[in-house]
Amino acid sequence: MFVSVSAIPAIAQGSVAQQIPPIATDARTLQQEARQLYEGENYEDAIARLEVAKQQLQGSGNALEKALVSSNLSLAYQAVGQWENAEEEIAQSLALLESLESSPQIQRATAGTLESRSQLELTLGKPEASLDSLQAAMVLYRELQNSTGMLRVGINQSFALQEVGRDRAALQQLLPLIPTILAQPDSPLKATAFRSLGNLLRVVGDDGTIEQLFEEFWQQPETGKLDDLEKSRQLLQQSSELSISSQDIARAHLSLGNTERAAYFREKDALERLGRGKQKQVSQLTKFLDAALAQYQKVNNQTIFPLFRLQAQLNSLSLLVDFERSFLTHPQALQQFPNLLPLLTQLPDSRGVIYAEINFVETLLKLGEHRGDFSQFPNNNELEEFLRRAIAQSKKLQDNRAKSYSTGMLGKLYETQQDWEEAQKVTQSAILLADAAKAPDILYQWQWQLGRVLREQRKVQDAIAVYEQAIATLDIVRQDLLSLKNQDTRFLFRDNVEPVYRELVDLLLQQQVKKVTLASEQIETHQDKKKLNRARRLMEQLQVAELEDYLRCQLGHNNLASLDEVIENNSLNAAVIYPIVLEDRLEIILKLPTKVRDKNIIARNEIIADSSHTSDLMHFTQEISARDLEEKVLKLREDIQEEKDAEDEDYRKDFNELYELLIRPLEPALEAHKIETLVFVLDNILKNLPISALYDGEQYVIEKYSIALNLGIELIDSSPFEKKDLKVLAAGVSEKIENRDALPNVGLELETIQEIIPSSKILLNQSFTTKALQREIETQYFPVLHLATHGKFSSLLEETKIWAYREAINVNQLENLLQRQQDPLELLVLSACETAIGDRRAMLGMAGIAFQAGAKSTIGSIFAVKDRSAKLLMEKFYRNLIESDATIAEALRRAQLDLLSDKTYKKPYHWSPYLLVGNWR
Known part of the structure; x- marks a missing residue:
């Protein structure tokens, strides 16, 4: 990810030559040879030359030359994954430089060495330390008025900020540098800047600033749509063309593959929103899939760096598995395994390798669960071994974030195996590690996982408590993500956000189902009311979260009033209805005004659904799957748009069925409270339902009630x-x-x-x-x-x-x-x-x-x-x-x-x- 400090850097050259004693002349020649070998990606021979140069300098008084050799050795050791040697050499280099009296020459050498250290720190999972090293280098370059050094460090700071998930800050870091970057001649440095900006455009998006800065740069695509992903493509393609080293070319193609991957997920998201029947229209989706696979294959073909090959193959595999799980079986999915296994076991420890191992296991678990067959994959013991190795590697690197991720994934493996006790224990450890690492994006995932594990063990109250923690953490994560114009594919709303809310609501309402024949026999407890209130508040929160995700901003207005306050404070004859669509059933919560009811009317009417009630809240359960409910809604809309009505016996059932599900159980309470207005907080597919057209057998709903919808948001000024x-x-x-x-x-x-x-x-x-x-x-x-x-x-x-x-x-x-x-x-x-x-x-x-x-x-x-x-x-x-x-x-x-x-x-x-x-x- 980093621009090396002029490869085997230029800090080893220049005015130091006249100060080098005779013995150092050979060392300098060796360094020049090492530099050429390094640039030719022949790292082992470069290391051999530098080790000889280091030996030749032993006993000499030229501390600066020794420091340069150690700094360059660190870079070469980093290239082959010898992290301990790289750390030792960089420490020696900085110690030698600190012993010398400050001068422009020493400052240049120190700045270059700090850049080398920052690269190492980032690789070892220490991005904050890497940022500190870069900041120290920036201070020195400013004192030297070294514009190239400042530009290079600024670009590398944006990469480091991306590594810690601060994408918007990374873009703000890069934006002021763009005019200078564009004025530069074509070079590897410019290629690196374009790669950083292309990656950021994919995630953060462009508010128009970048498009204006690059006004003469863009090529209008065939679609005529120059969106953020198209801009990302064009920048990354330029990065690929300007790059010289195979390492940088591979990075550009890896990034291009990730941009096509983002396009794939965006198209998939659109297809899934269209519902069943539309999902077969996957030609555009496969276009993005094939484009991503082609870019990843270029990484495989071009690079000698095994970590890049591993990342490309894993990204290909995970994309193919996602496609298979959602649409069609893809024959290429299993072809990745033979090449992946040796790479995973042979690479030296690094954060990249740890995440690769985790990615590999997670992808296999998804594919195995989808196919219901793990026989073609490494067995559970082998998968556990991968994860335990990742845990050991992250412990060695002192990387709590990576350790939490690998530990949590081990818990997921146990969850898949239904080893609930072990899954609980390991997931709890992952939660502690994520908390220590201050990583809420990981923390909520393990809290959610622990909630599922506790639920399966029927520890319902414990599960509810943990789900509540997961939602509190998720809200923090969501607010950070809303600052990004483009959705992070790791946090797709329907896959990674919505299920957490729904599963908690499911748990809360499972506790409320009681068989009650007459409302007069209702059982009222404070705990019942608390859980019903929490369930409806969660559904309101879910509505707001979905709208925020849609608008990519945090919702907020002044003078807001809750529905309850509006109804109670103004003595309105209005009831609020929360239909909640769960996978296996429809739950309905009815919020009534708290004024006195006509109990005689309620007692005379049987409640025909499973139900439980408190003084102003009623809860009903209807046994219908989400799939069947969706079909009924779509059928009714189709009837209405074809100008059918309930007077036609052939279609009356369509108009009546949804009335029976949504409103019939509520009739006694609505009549008792003399309700005039129904306020619906509609969920999921029900949002497309013309409520006023529901038919009770004699009348449409609109003939009995006024209808209003609420988005889960408090009202903007509730005055008449x-x-x-x-x-x-x-x-x-x-x-x-x-x-x-x-x-x-x-x-x-x-x-x-x-x-x-x-x-x-x-x-x-x-x-x-x-x-x-x-x-x-x-x-x-x-x-x-x-x-x-x-x-x-x-x-x-x-x-x-x-x-x-x-x-x-x-x-x-x-x-x-x-x-x-x-x-x-x-x-x-x-x-x-x-x-x-x-x-x-x-x-x-x-x-x-x-x-x-x-x-x-x-x-x-x-x-x-x-x-x-x-x-x-x-x-x-x-x-x-x-x-x-x-x-x-x-x-x-x-x-x-x-x-x-x-x-x-x-x-x-x-x-x-x-x-x-x-x-x-």
């Missing part, structure tokens, strides 16, 4: 909608633009709004641009922004957008526009948007727009409807809102009921896709 002096900024596009259909009724929709609210402003077609929108927002305050134009909600942030006239507005641009308002929006209406077809997490797009807009309330459609019915519904909504005392939720409900009662628009297609998110008052 202010109708006085109301003004609407109404913008839209009615014309056909590019491949988007015309919306001929949009003009009428906007005119109707202006008729109802005369102080409104209209921006239609050519007048609806981002600049015009900005100008109006900056000129006066509009409490309501109404956008009647094509829009798309997607689980991919970059694909969520709203179209102005011939231009798209993305989530971040909308946020920047609306921040210019003097006060936050009361209401944002998106009347012609839709979720991406088949995208089961597309509602993240609507949630993202709602939150980033800072709107107290947002109304949007989850699929596109005919603009004629959209125009009619919006007209009725605004009339209800202005001409009565109706809340936002009630105004929307009445508009939906008006369409339902109209023969032309009675089918749910016309009125059910509209959802209210946020404050319903």
Whole structure:
């Protein structure tokens, strides 16, 4: 990862020649020969020359020359993995230099030797010490005004910061150096800088700064999309072309492979969000897979360095295994084993080797679990031997982070073997080591692992306590990761974050399931209530965590109020419903107002699901798998979009089944509390469900209740909608633009709004641009922004957008526009948007727009409807809102009921896709 200090460095040359006594002349010749051998990657012969030179200098008084030989010997020993010899030589070199009177010559030699030491420290898993050595070298180069030395150290500091996981700091370290780097002639140093920057772009991303600095550099790709990964590719390709040594060329190809790997995981993430049926469309995914494998193969073909070959082969293997686990069996997966085993056992100890051993075992465990067959792999004893060797190596190197990682992986091996007692003991040791190493990214993984192990031993209370610790640690890790524009593939939300929350909720709710026939027989305990409250808070936290992961930022607003506070403080007849989708069942928590209930009504009604209750909380369990539930949701959406309704006997079952699952068990309590508004904190696939279209056999839900959704986020100002002096900024596009259909009724929709609210402003077609929108927002305050134009909600942030006239507005641009308002929006209406077809997490797009807009309330459609019915519904909504005392939720409900009662628009297609998110008052 480092630029050597001029290979066998230039510090051994220069004005010292005239001071060397006759015996040293031969030593100097030997050093020159060693330098050539080193640059030719003939390290053993270079070491032999330097050892002879060192012997010849024994007894001479030239301490500087001795120091240079020892410094260069350390570099050569590092190249062959002889770490103890390398440490001894570097210590001797620095001791000799410290004994000499300071001069520019001595300072140059000391700075170069410190660079050599920093490289060694980084290799041995001591990145903080490496940074200290580099900082000391930087001080000396500044005193010498040595710009090349300062540039080289600055680049190497960015590598060291990456090694300790401080990627954003690494980028900040590198950014000021870019103009100087670009002004340099092509050289290995420039190649190294490009490699560092390419690696950082892959993880941190570019806010536009790098693109501007490299304005003349970029080549537009065939896709026309110059995203962060494409920029990373281009920089790393340049690094490969500018590199001279096979070591640096191999590093560039290894980095290129990792960029293609990141592209693979991004594409895989997108495919999995589309749900079943879409996962067969893997041609683009295999393109990235093949590109990554090709780069890793180049490392194999080119380098004489076994560690690079090992890393490339392991990366190939882990990628192939991931592909097989998610999609198709890949014939190449097992072809890696014969070459890997000798490399793993023959390499000298280093942090890189330790992580390679861990990577190898983890990959085999994943593949074995997937295939249900470990017979083709090294047996458990051999895998345990790999890990115990890694533990011993990390102990020898005094690397607690590596020791924790290898120890935790040994615990995972025992977990796979269902040796619970040993898994618990070893994982607890890994937790202590991760804590000592101040490594929360590792700590949470072992806490999660320990929770699973305790759960399997039926130590439920202990497991719950450890899961709580894991989530607390995970929250720290997540906040660090949110500063990175691109998602770290080690922490993909659905694989490494979401399961921790769900497994804890599962444990908490398993404790609550009781068979109760009548609600009057309920058992109320403080512990029951505490666990139910914790479960719903966890689901709210999960919703927020998912939205933060989507937006790549930490959510935060002032004047937030919890749902409970809003309902209780304002005596609202509203209930909050938390449907929780677990793998084998659906759990429902109902939060009721705490005012007195009509117990007689509850007692007269049987509760038809497994349930348990406390005074204001009720809990129900429905026996349905997540897969079956998803199929029912998708079928209902398909029916609605095909303009079916519950009056058709062939489809009535689809509308009724989800009502029976989600609402029927709650009816007695809802009736007893005279509930008027249902606030849903929807989970998973249920976010795509038009709740208002659920059918009880006689009525749709919307005929009985107002409906609102909550994102798990506390409400942005819970005060009622202010109708006085109301003004609407109404913008839209009615014309056909590019491949988007015309919306001929949009003009009428906007005119109707202006008729109802005369102080409104209209921006239609050519007048609806981002600049015009900005100008109006900056000129006066509009409490309501109404956008009647094509829009798309997607689980991919970059694909969520709203179209102005011939231009798209993305989530971040909308946020920047609306921040210019003097006060936050009361209401944002998106009347012609839709979720991406088949995208089961597309509602993240609507949630993202709602939150980033800072709107107290947002109304949007989850699929596109005919603009004629959209125009009619919006007209009725605004009339209800202005001409009565109706809340936002009630105004929307009445508009939906008006369409339902109209023969032309009675089918749910016309009125059910509209959802209210946020404050319903």
